[in-house]
Amino acid sequence: MAKQKVIVVGAGPVGSLAALYAANRGHKVKIYELRSDLRDPSTTPLNFTKSINLALSERGINAIRHAGSKSLIDHVMMSTIPMCGRMIHGKHPSGELYEESQLYDVHGRDIYAADRAELNKALLDILEKMPNVKFYFNHKLTGADFKRKVAWFEVQNSEKSSGKSSAGRPKEVEVGFDFMLGADGAHSSVRYHLMKYTRMDYQQEYIDTLWCEFQIGPNRRRKSESIFERFLISPNHLHIWPGKQFMFIAIPSEDGSFTCTLFMPSANYVYLEADTSKLPSFFDHYFPGVTSLIPPKELIASFETNPHLPLINIKCKPYHFSDSVVILGDAAHAMVPFYGQGMNAGLEDVRTLFALLDKHEATEESNDPANPAPADPSVQRSAALAEYSAVRAPDAHAINDLALQNYTEMRASVLSPAYRVRKALEEWLSVYVPRLGWQTKYSRVSFSNERYSEIVAKSEHQGKVLTRVLQVLFWSPLVLGVVGYRYWRYPGQPSMLRNLLGYVGGLGRGFRG
Ligand code: FAD
Numbered sequence: 001m002a003k004q005k006v007i008v009v010g011a012g013p014v015g016s017l018a019a020l021y022a023a024n025r026g027h028k029v030k031i032y033e034l035r036s037d038l039r040d041p042s043t044t045p046l047n048f049t050k051s052i053n054l055a056l057s058e059r060g061i062n063a064i065r066h067a068g069s070k071s072l073i074d075h076v077m078m079s080t081i082p083m084c085g086r087m088i089h090g091k092h093p094s095g096e097l098y099e100e101s102q103l104y105d106v107h108g109r110d111i112y113a114a115d116r117a118e119l120n121k122a123l124l125d126i127l128e129k130m131p132n133v134k135f136y137f138n139h140k141l142t143g144a145d146f147k148r149k150v151a152w153f154e155v156q157n158s159e160k161s162s163g164k165s166s167a168g169r170p171k172e173v174e175v176g177f178d179f180m181l182g183a184d185g186a187h188s189s190v191r192y193h194l195m196k197y198t199r200m201d202y203q204q205e206y207i208d209t210l211w212c213e214f215q216i217g218p219n220r221r222r223k224s225e226s227i228f229e230r231f232l233i234s235p236n237h238l239h240i241w242p243g244k245q246f247m248f249i250a251i252p253s254e255d256g257s258f259t260c261t262l263f264m265p266s267a268n269y270v271y272l273e274a275d276t277s278k279l280p281s282f283f284d285h286y287f288p289g290v291t292s293l294i295p296p297k298e299l300i301a302s303f304e305t306n307p308h309l310p311l312i313n314i315k316c317k318p319y320h321f322s323d324s325v326v327i328l329g330d331a332a333h334a335m336v337p338f339y340g341q342g343m344n345a346g347l348e349d350v351r352t353l354f355a356l357l358d359k360h361e362a363t364e365e366s367n368d369p370a371n372p373a374p375a376d377p378s379v380q381r382s383a384a385l386a387e388y389s390a391v392r393a394p395d396a397h398a399i400n401d402l403a404l405q406n407y408t409e410m411r412a413s414v415l416s417p418a419y420r421v422r423k424a425l426e427e428w429l430s431v432y433v434p435r436l437g438w439q440t441k442y443s444r445v446s447f448s449n450e451r452y453s454e455i456v457a458k459s460e461h462q463g464k465v466l467t468r469v470l471q472v473l474f475w476s477p478l479v480l481g482v483v484g485y486r487y488w489r490y491p492g493q494p495s496m497l498r499n500l501l502g503y504v505g506g507l508g509r510g511f512r513g
Helices: 013-024 058-065 070-078 116-128 189-194 266-274 276-286 296-305 342-367 377-411 417-432 441-447 452-489 495-512
Strands: 005-009 028-032 053-056 081-083 085-091 097-103 111-115 133-136 139-145 150-155 172-176 179-182 201-216 237-242 247-252 258-264 309-317 325-327
Touching: 005 013, 013 028, 013 116, 013 179, 013 342, 053 116, 053 247, 053 342, 058 070, 058 342, 070 116, 081 247, 111 116, 116 133, 139 189, 179 189, 189 325, 201 266, 201 296, 201 377, 237 377, 247 377, 266 276, 276 296, 309 377, 325 377, 342 377, 377 441, 377 452, 417 452, 441 452
Parallel strands: 005 028, 005 179, 028 133, 085 237, 179 325
Antiparallel strands: 053 111, 081 111, 085 097, 139 150, 150 172, 201 258, 201 309, 237 247, 247 258
16 A cells, blocks of 8 residues: 555553554654653643553454564563452451452453553654654644544743744644544543544443542562562452452552552542541551551552542544544543453554455555556445444444443452352363353453453343253253142143253253244
8 A cells, every 4th residue: 555644642551552553554654642651750640640550362462463563562561460360358247357369260361451642652662763753742622624634733831942923922834744543542632523524423421430640659678579479468369359349459560569459439528538537447447457558557558649540431433434533442442441352442442443454455456457557545435444343333332331340340249159159160160161162251351362342242141041041950850840740640641741851952052042
């Protein structure tokens, strides 16, 4: 394909990876980012706290793997910590504290704790070395004409970058492009302008939960070199204190600390904000053991200093207009963080999009060998973007819904016997009857690249089959007893047996469906 002028808006993890994919295809890439360079220590991190730790899993790793830089994936994975499961923390009625490890995967696969800022920095470092990539930090997208392919950016931080017009107003620059990739996060400006050009369905929802960040410090009592001894609790788990209506989680960091998040309805925040001295006893009641890991003073200080931030769920479609623009990552599908998939899905967007761009480029060029005229890149890109919106929207919507449902699972269901029975049965089938292709929903989401929408369909089917099998196991002794009794009392009347066989036949069809 002819080399194009590609603009990426947003240098977060998704925008940076998209820029790398575009640059590796030889396009001229310009990256516009609202904030200053996050590698500059004076830059305020996103969300105004220490950089958040997140769970990186197969989809994100696979997208990075396909970026065309072996050193990148090695570098990213080297600074991650494998997490083999959830560690559930609680208290027995006797008052004794307990920890219970629930493995994520019966086949031993892990997800990885990663520092979002470090991952982002690694991508920026690689991009910076590429001759066809240019950064424009402190540039805020303020407008776009997707028919004429022109965008406007306001130059921010005027003192540093002398981005003021002579009248003292922020300077605005006009930039032409062939193709814009909008990865400017949940409150995307690209999405806002795109809505004026396409009939976009749009739905946003704030859930009644706020989040606040805390820290469990490293183990300072032991001066050992052993990685395990640097941590106060297991470094290879995602720790959960399920509080039914609330949840406190902890994800390990390389330095031995844990980044923790309190998820709680807004009314409880209001209650605790009114008198923060209640915080330690609140934690002792709902999250037993935390105050021995975070001293009460620090707990209160973090609660008072760190922001209490909302959680948004956004669904929209389509994601593109003509051949000129497409939105990716949180800009297209911000989701609540309870499946640990927001960034993973965003990175997967990039891989999916470029696979389609490559496919359409190859198809259009090889379709007509008799015609020597070069294929029109805008026609190819239009077709690729249309297919991208059609394919990706059902998947993004599926993971948005799963993420919402998983909040209930993490804060409450992990304690329920029904949840544990289903998990154990599905894992048993996955190990002992592999030809059935049976897997837990969590495994399919976190350890495969299967489409999210297909995972939902498969998981629903598995659920129905399991329910029927359990029904049969429950009812069959009773039914056989009644049938036996009827045979014994009224020999020669086989109608009940026929009915039973009919029912079992129906089940057989359910299994194959
Ligand atoms: P962002 O990271 O939001 O980046 C957007 C960039 O665009 C920013 O740098 C911003 O400054 C820039 N920008 C914004 N507006 C403009 C503009 N007008 N002009 C120019 N630039 C602009 N995901 C996971 O996969 N696993 C997890 O475990 C996980 N945990 C999470 C925990 C919490 C508490 C939260 C809140 C999120 C979590 N996520 C997780 C989600 C993950 O953080 C996001 O999905 C991911 O950061 C999205 O990346 P992005 O590049 O699309 O957007």
